[in-house]
Amino acid sequence: MEEEYFASLEQIIGALVYGIIFLVLVTTGLILFFHYSRKKITEKEIEKIAISLDQKQKVLQASIAAQEEERKRIAKDLHDAISAKLNVVSLTTHVLLEDEGLDIEHQNSLNHILDVTTKTLESSRKIAHDLMPPILEKFGLKVALEELLEEFTKSKQIEIESNIDDLNFLSTDKGLHIFRIIQELLNNSTRHGKASLIILEIKKLSNEGFRITFSDNGVGFDFDEDRKKPGIGLQNIESRVAILNGEFIVNSKLNKGSTFIINCNSDE
């Protein structure tokens, strides 16, 4: 009788032990299940964010491309429609001025017309030039950049040291992006940074790549703060670097000047 009783007790306790083990496993399984589901969900969310960022970047790049296209068109229109016609006005005025029988008043008026036309021609040429530097298409990036730097040193109290390799393997579009980046950086340094010395180096790398190093001695800025503000142009530069398939490194501290490095390893 007692033996029987202990046998049944042993069975119950055995069952209990297995029951406990079973419960431990089930709860562990449950916890692991939730843990891995959570991981999966987080991964999906990160993916989503990456996709939306990618899309934003694409939109920005498309808008930059559209902007360039539009600039080209305006520059062309300015040249064809306005400059050409103004040239005709200027020529005709010259012809009229040849006439000996004109009185002083008319002569003055014609001279005034000639003056205004020449000035307008000059500004329209300048605007077209700013919109789309013709020299870039005709003589390449190196010459265009040298001219740009010369313009800057001429018009502003600034010293620029440059060392530019010829990147003739780049397409005109990419050359234009680099040109715009340098233009923007120069504008930033002189306008916001109040720099007095700029060092620009463009180095050709072996495998169809290049490195642009741009540094100034201006007031510097806080990159993370300023990139959020519109109008500084850093976002624009970033997008252009992305189009170039490059890497954009900014090193700047308040009152310590700024250094920008753009690395492009292959022209793909």
Add this chain to the structure above:
Amino acid sequence: MNPILDDFFEYLGIVLLFINACLYIWSYRTIRGSVALKYFSTYLATIFIVLLSSLLIVKVFKVRNNLYLSHLYFLSQFVLLSLFYKSQFKKNQKKWVNITLSLVLLIVTIQYINKPQLLKKFNLFEIFISSFPLVVYSIVHLYNALNNKGKYMLINAGVLMYIATSTLIFILGDYITSNTKNHLIAKIWFINKVLYVGYLLLILVEWKKNISPLSSKS
């Protein structure tokens, strides 16, 4: 079962509980304002007092029946952990915690008024209805943590695992304690003690990783 090992786990459990209670109370006093920490540190302190007094009653005062303390243990565990989970839950989940809390307490009170003799032994019904909601809460907490970085995940894992298994042990504890002479019974209590040490270790790791001022996440 080796009695030395058995005692070792018993005292280790008490010591760990004491350490945890001190650490959590200290963190609550330094951080302040964390409702979850308030309830959880109160829970640890209460359980420590209950376990220590049940141990003292048996070992020092040689009183054999300390089972009336079990009611204090289960009910305080239920109330304080419910409040702890409530502080972590969303609005409509909080409402359910309130309903469950008042319902369970009402039912248990009615039961004891009707049958006061139940106070002297394990009350299976009480164990069940005060533990099962906690298991549900911990699963709900896991569910809430699915799409964000959950807080107190290690504590939650410990609660889920320990409460679920210990409930099974305590429910059969009634049967087991009525046959205390059998050596096989010690095995079950030993498993309970090991699981309890595991639970307390998880709470300690949680403190070290996420609550301690030295933790990297702060």
